[in-house]
Amino acid sequence: GQQVMQIPQYQHVQEGEDFTTYCNSSTTLSNIQWYKQRPGGHPVFLIQLVKSGEVKKQKRLTFQFGEAKKNSSLHITATQTTDVGTYFCAGRSSNTGKLIFGQGTTLQVKP
Amino acid sequence: NAGVTQTPKFQVLKTGQSMTLQCAQDMNHEYMSWYRQDPGMGLRLIHYSVGAGITDQGEVPNGYNVSRSTTEDFPLRLLSAAPSQTSVYFCASSAMNTEAFFGQGTRLTVV
Numbered sequence: 080g081q082q083v084m085q086i087p088q089y090q091h092v093q094e095g096e097d098f099t100t101y102c103n104s105s106t107t108l109s110n111i112q113w114y115k116q117r118p119g120g121h122p123v124f125l126i127q128l129v130k131s132g133e134v135k136k137q138k139r140l141t142f143q144f145g146e147a148k149k150n151s152s153l154h155i156t157a158t159q160t161t162d163v164g165t166y167f168c169a170g171r172s173s174n175t176g177k178l179i180f181g182q183g184t185t186l187q188v189k190p
Numbered sequence: 191n192a193g194v195t196q197t198p199k200f201q202v203l204k205t206g207q208s209m210t211l212q213c214a215q216d217m218n219h220e221y222m223s224w225y226r227q228d229p230g231m232g233l234r235l236i237h238y239s240v241g242a243g244i245t246d247q248g249e250v251p252n253g254y255n256v257s258r259s260t261t262e263d264f265p266l267r268l269l270s271a272a273p274s275q276t277s278v279y280f281c282a283s284s285a286m287n288t289e290a291f292f293g294q295g296t297r298l299t300v301v
Contacts, residue, residue: 121280124290176238178223178238178282
C-alpha cells in the first residue's frame with residue numbers, strides 16, 4: 080500500500096539556523112500537503128503542492144514538490160521559537176483519495 | 191461554522207469496554223477520516239469515507255468500526271477496547287483534494 084516516509088524524526092536547532100524536513104512516497108501522488116502541529120494541538124494545514132517541480136513560499140518557509148511527484152521538502156530559513164512543533168507531510172492517493180501522513184518531524188528551537 | 195467537532199476530549203476505558211467517538215462537520219465535506227497518533231508513529235489512518243454510505247479501511251483498521259449514514263457525521267466505534275488502543279484520536283474532513291480540517295482530538299486511555 081501507499082507509504083509516506085519523513086525524515087528526520089527530530090531536529091534541534093539554535094534560533095536563527097535553518098531547518099529542512101524531507102518526505103518520500105512509495106507511489107506517485109496527486110498532490111502533497113504540509114501540516115504543522117503545535118504541542119498539545121491538532122494538525123493545521125500549511126500548504127498544498129500539485130504540480131511536478133512546484134515551489135511555493137510562505138515568508139520564511141519554502142515548499143518543494145519533486146519532478147516525479149513522489150518526494151517533497153519543507154525548508155525554514157532562520158528559525159524562530161514560534162516555529163516549534165511537529166511538521167507533517169501528507170500524500171493524497173489519486174486512486175482512492177485517502178490522505179496518508181508521514182511520521183512527522185519534531186522541531187525544537189533553542190533561543 | 192463550527193468546523194470539525196469531536197467528542198469526548200478525554201476518555202478512560204477498561205479493557206473490554208466499548209465506546210463511540212463522535213465526529214461531526216458542518217462544511218458539507220465529502221471526505222472524512224479517522225487517525226490515531228502515537229509517539230514516533232505520526233498520524234495513522236484508521237478508516238475513511240468518501241461520501242455518505244461509503245467507508246473503507248485505512249492503515250490500521252483492526253478493532254475499529256465506522257459508519258457514514260449522513261454527510262455530517264462519522265462516528266468511530268471501539269468494539270472491545272484494548273490497552274494497545276491507548277492513543278490520541280483525530281477526526282478530519284475535507285472536500286476532495288483540498289486541505290483537511292482536524293477536530294481537537296480525543297485522548298483515550300485503556301486500562
